[in-house]
Structure formats: C-alpha cells, structure tokens
Amino acid sequence: MEPILYKVFGAVVTIILAFVVGMTYMGLSRKITARVQNRVGPPVYQNFLDALKLISKKTAIHHGIMQMMGPAFFMVTSIGSLMFIPVLNDGRFFSNLNFEGDLVFLLYLMVFGPLGMALGAGQTGNPNSAIGVTRGLSQMVGFEIPWVMALVALMIQYDTTSIVGLMEAQSASGTWLVFSSPFAFIAAVLAMLGMFRYSPFDIVGAPTELASGPVAENGGKYLFTMMSSNSIFAFVKLTLYVDLFLGGADNLIELLIKTFAIYLIPMLYGLVSPRYRTEQAVRYFWGWPLFFGFLAIMYAVVF
Amino acid sequence: MMNDKNSQKIVDIIQNYARLHSLFVLAYGTGCGAIEIPPTMTSRYDAERFGIRGAATPRQADVLLITGYLTTKTLKRVIRVYEQMQDPKYVIGFGSCTINGGMYWDSYNTIKVLDKYLPVDVYINGCMPRPEAVIAGFVKLQSLIREGKAEGAKLYKDNLEQYRENQKKVIPNWVMPEYNW
Incomplete structure (x- = not known):
C-alpha cells in the first residue's frame, strides 16, 4: 500500500476510535451518575442514539455564517489535536503527525476550539450564550496557567518539547512521570477538573441557570457536531494525560483502562460537588493548582 | 438495486x-x-432509563410538555416556543386542563381546548396525573x-391558516415573527 494512503487510513481509524471511545465514556458517565443517584439510568449506548437522533432532525435553523463555523472550528480542532497525540506506544498503525515541539503547538491548538465556539455563540445573539462564553473564557484563564506550568516543568525536567520524547524518557528510565515528577501531575490533574467542565466547574453550560450556555441556540446537526467533537476532544485529553504521565499504553485494552481511570477523577469529583460561581472557580485554579505548578517547576529546575 | 421506497x-x-x-x-x-x-425525572421514577431527558432550550428539544392550564397570555409564549423547535417535534398535553379546561372550564382568561391552537400528539389526563401516568x-x-403516526408538526404545517385563525381569536395583540421552517 502507498504510504500516504496508509496514513490517511490510519487517520480515519483514529478518528473513529476516538469518537466511539469518547461517546461510550460519556454514556458510561451518565450511567454511573444514575447509579450514584440510586437510579437505573440510560443504557450505555444512549449517547449514540442521541447523536443519531440529532443528525436525523429534519430542520436546523441558523442565524448566520459564523454559527455554522463555530461547531466546525471545534470539530477541526478536536480532530487536529487528535492527529498529534500518539495513541499507542509503538504508534505503528494509528496516525501521528509528531514533530519536535508538538507539545507547545498542542497547547495553542487546544485553546482554538473553544474560541471558535465562542465566535459561533456570539452570532446567535442569545444572552445566555454570551454569558456562557465570557464564563468559559474566564475559566480558561484559570485552568490554563497550572496546566501550562505543569507542562513547562516536564519540558524543563526532560529537556524536550515533544510528546514522543517524553514517552521515550519514561520508557528509558522505567518509571512513569507520575512518580518522577509528582507535582506536575497534581497540577495537571487539578487543571483537568476545569478542562472537562464537570461540576463544580460546569459554569459554562450551567444547566437550569444559563440554559446550556453557548449551545443554547444550536439544535440538530449543530448540536451533533458539538457533541461528537466534544467526545473526540475528551479522548484527546485523556490520551494526552496517559501519554505524558502514565507511560502511554502498549495495546488498546491498557489504553482504555488507563484513560478510564483518569476520566473517573473529574467525573466522581463532579458527582459530589455543587457548582462554583465564576470567581470561585478562577480563585480555585489560582490557589493550590498554581502552588503545585510552581513546586513542579522548582522541582524540575533543582533536580 | 434497491427500490427507493424500500430504502426510505x-x-x-x-x-x-x-x-x-432519545x-x-x-x-x-x-x-x-x-x-x-x-419526581418523574429523579430517582423514584427515573424517566432517563427511557432516554427521556430535559432540554434547556426549544432549539434542542423534541417534545413540548405543556403542564396544566394555559392563560391567553402564556399561550402566545407557548406558540413562540413551539415554532422555535426543530422538526420533528411533538406536543404532550398534560392534565385535564389541556383537554377541556378541567377545573378552569369557566375561567375567563384560560384556553379550554389546547388542540385548537397547537397540534397535540398525546394527552395525559388526570388532575394531577401521577408520574406513572x-x-x-x-x-x-x-x-x-x-x-410513524406522531405527525403533529406536519398537521400544523398543513393547517397553519386554521391554527393561526384560532390563535389570533384569543390573542388580540399579535406581534410575532412569521413561522419559518
């Protein structure tokens, strides 16, 4: 087979895997939430039914070209960042456009999607969307700082800005980064709580308060695009955490176990927490996560 | 080669x-x-196991659940909400008030029969209907x-003039955007 065709095929397989795994995790989170609340809950495949229903809606109204672009931006960012994440350690089959410095590039790319969504939400003219967007951007200012500090600590400690470089450093030393740079892991996990937008940090969507925020005016296929890119993006973030801190995965089963273990942290923390206000959320991220971020950088510089 | 009608x-x-x-x-x-x-949505009766879940805005919703009586003032908002929903959409009339007025049968400012103003797919009678109902x-x-029988939206589209006539009879100051699909 031609190498370029092989790569395209690998990319398609990666996207399908990310979509299926992300959607299943969202369904599992709904099931687990239901079991915690002593309910039966929807079936695990409920999110696929929702997606199929949304895409088979007959009409989908839009308020202008930017509203159509917003979900597309989000989708492009999710798939784009998926292409830079090594799914498995050997990386034989799955697509990986890895290059030196892709961690820095990924930091930029992961912010681009929410920004595109913000532009799309601005076009709809719904006040709830505008409030949701401002809240989301303030929250992003909160959690991006400890997240970037954790990554900078890793870059200093191992003298590389590539994800594959960090994975090789883990396999060379034989220990996972969660043990060799624990403070960076703590800062990154605390930042992840905000990144996943489960409660107490669900201030963007805020059901019953903002009427689902930025997606308030999006129905049908727009909602489908946002839902599917959200699940692909969840897979991207989980795989990135596994790659950076838990030594990657050798096969798919190991990947699923490790990503689900990481996914349980924001989900279970969200189940027992009420929602923060915006300033409380930002203050949270600039408290202990920032402290651990500083500690991680000092640890990296000193050792 | 498959027949078009069969594949559809x-x-x-x-x-x-x-x-x-869903x-x-x-x-x-x-x-x-x-x-x-x-109580229908939470732990005791748990409607989510049927795939029923709350939607925050009319754009995302499939079912409009009208719970109880409608005053002539709120009818206007309900029509606006219904027309913002995306096809296919269904209306459930909840409680006796949506069927024949219920205990408000002689009230001067509630509508009696919801079906005159919006196409109702399913009625749930009772005052109040319990979560089981x-x-x-x-x-x-x-x-x-x-x-394939829940065709309320199609009915509304086909008989729009008739519905509009009924709606304008009870809503005197009709300042509404046109219904665009």
Missing part, C-alpha cells in the same frame, strides 16, 4: 428508533402540573413515533 422505509425505521429512544423534553411549566415533573404517556408517544 429502512432509513425511517432506523431514524424512528433513534427518535423514540426524547429531549422541554417542560413548559406554567400550570400546577410542573410539580409532577421533578406521565411515563405511560411518554411510552404512548414512543409507540406512535415507532408507527
């Missing part, structure tokens, strides 16, 4: 399967019936969708 039938069956198992409900809680919605109504709607 297969697509319809698959789409209807997804639609009936109902996003916009509960328009004007009347007293809204108090029966929280609400879930039974949803199951009835699901079976209607499965058979």
Whole structure:
C-alpha cells in the first residue's frame, strides 16, 4: 500500500476510535451518575442514539455564517489535536503527525476550539450564550496557567518539547512521570477538573441557570457536531494525560483502562460537588493548582 | 438495486428508533402540573432509563410538555416556543386542563381546548396525573413515533391558516415573527 494512503487510513481509524471511545465514556458517565443517584439510568449506548437522533432532525435553523463555523472550528480542532497525540506506544498503525515541539503547538491548538465556539455563540445573539462564553473564557484563564506550568516543568525536567520524547524518557528510565515528577501531575490533574467542565466547574453550560450556555441556540446537526467533537476532544485529553504521565499504553485494552481511570477523577469529583460561581472557580485554579505548578517547576529546575 | 421506497422505509425505521429512544423534553411549566415533573425525572421514577431527558432550550428539544392550564397570555409564549423547535417535534398535553379546561372550564382568561391552537400528539389526563401516568404517556408517544403516526408538526404545517385563525381569536395583540421552517 502507498504510504500516504496508509496514513490517511490510519487517520480515519483514529478518528473513529476516538469518537466511539469518547461517546461510550460519556454514556458510561451518565450511567454511573444514575447509579450514584440510586437510579437505573440510560443504557450505555444512549449517547449514540442521541447523536443519531440529532443528525436525523429534519430542520436546523441558523442565524448566520459564523454559527455554522463555530461547531466546525471545534470539530477541526478536536480532530487536529487528535492527529498529534500518539495513541499507542509503538504508534505503528494509528496516525501521528509528531514533530519536535508538538507539545507547545498542542497547547495553542487546544485553546482554538473553544474560541471558535465562542465566535459561533456570539452570532446567535442569545444572552445566555454570551454569558456562557465570557464564563468559559474566564475559566480558561484559570485552568490554563497550572496546566501550562505543569507542562513547562516536564519540558524543563526532560529537556524536550515533544510528546514522543517524553514517552521515550519514561520508557528509558522505567518509571512513569507520575512518580518522577509528582507535582506536575497534581497540577495537571487539578487543571483537568476545569478542562472537562464537570461540576463544580460546569459554569459554562450551567444547566437550569444559563440554559446550556453557548449551545443554547444550536439544535440538530449543530448540536451533533458539538457533541461528537466534544467526545473526540475528551479522548484527546485523556490520551494526552496517559501519554505524558502514565507511560502511554502498549495495546488498546491498557489504553482504555488507563484513560478510564483518569476520566473517573473529574467525573466522581463532579458527582459530589455543587457548582462554583465564576470567581470561585478562577480563585480555585489560582490557589493550590498554581502552588503545585510552581513546586513542579522548582522541582524540575533543582533536580 | 434497491427500490427507493424500500430504502426510505429502512432509513425511517432506523431514524424512528433513534427518535423514540432519545426524547429531549422541554417542560413548559406554567400550570400546577410542573410539580409532577421533578419526581418523574429523579430517582423514584427515573424517566432517563427511557432516554427521556430535559432540554434547556426549544432549539434542542423534541417534545413540548405543556403542564396544566394555559392563560391567553402564556399561550402566545407557548406558540413562540413551539415554532422555535426543530422538526420533528411533538406536543404532550398534560392534565385535564389541556383537554377541556378541567377545573378552569369557566375561567375567563384560560384556553379550554389546547388542540385548537397547537397540534397535540398525546394527552395525559388526570388532575394531577401521577408520574406513572406521565411515563405511560411518554411510552404512548414512543409507540406512535415507532408507527410513524406522531405527525403533529406536519398537521400544523398543513393547517397553519386554521391554527393561526384560532390563535389570533384569543390573542388580540399579535406581534410575532412569521413561522419559518
């Protein structure tokens, strides 16, 4: 087979895997939430039914070209960042456009999607969307700082800005980064709580308060695009955490176990927490996560 | 080569399967019936196991649940909400008030028969209907969708003049955007 065709095929397989795994995790989170609340809950495949229903809606109204672009931006960012994440350690089959410095590039790319969504939400003219967007951007200012500090600590400690470089450093030393740079892991996990937008940090969507925020005016296929890119993006973030801190995965089963273990942290923390206000959320991220971020950088510089 | 009509039938069956198992409900809680919605959704009766879940805005919703009586003032908002929903959409009339006025049968400012103003797919009678009855109504709607009989939106589109005439009879100051699909 031609190498370029092989790569395209690998990319398609990666996207399908990310979509299926992300959607299943969202369904599992709904099931687990239901079991915690002593309910039966929807079936695990409920999110696929929702997606199929949304895409088979007959009409989908839009308020202008930017509203159509917003979900597309989000989708492009999710798939784009998926292409830079090594799914498995050997990386034989799955697509990986890895290059030196892709961690820095990924930091930029992961912010681009929410920004595109913000532009799309601005076009709809719904006040709830505008409030949701401002809240989301303030929250992003909160959690991006400890997240970037954790990554900078890793870059200093191992003298590389590539994800594959960090994975090789883990396999060379034989220990996972969660043990060799624990403070960076703590800062990154605390930042992840905000990144996943489960409660107490669900201030963007805020059901019953903002009427689902930025997606308030999006129905049908727009909602489908946002839902599917959200699940692909969840897979991207989980795989990135596994790659950076838990030594990657050798096969798919190991990947699923490790990503689900990481996914349980924001989900279970969200189940027992009420929602923060915006300033409380930002203050949270600039408290202990920032402290651990500083500690991680000092640890990296000193050792 | 497959017949077009048959392939459309297969697509319809698959789409209807997804639609009936994923109902996003916009509960328009004007009347007293809204108090029966929280127990239906939460732990005791758990409507989410049927794929029924709340939607925040009309754009995302499939089902408009009208709980109880409608005053002539709120009718205007309900019509606006219904017209903002995306096709295919269903209306459930909840409680006796939506059928014949119920205990407000001689009130001067509530509408008596909801079906004159909006196409209702399923009625749930009772004052109040208990959560079991609400879930039974949803199951009835699901079976209607499965058979392809929940065509309220099509009915509304076809008989728009008649519905508009009825609506304008009770709403004197009609300042509304045109219904665009």
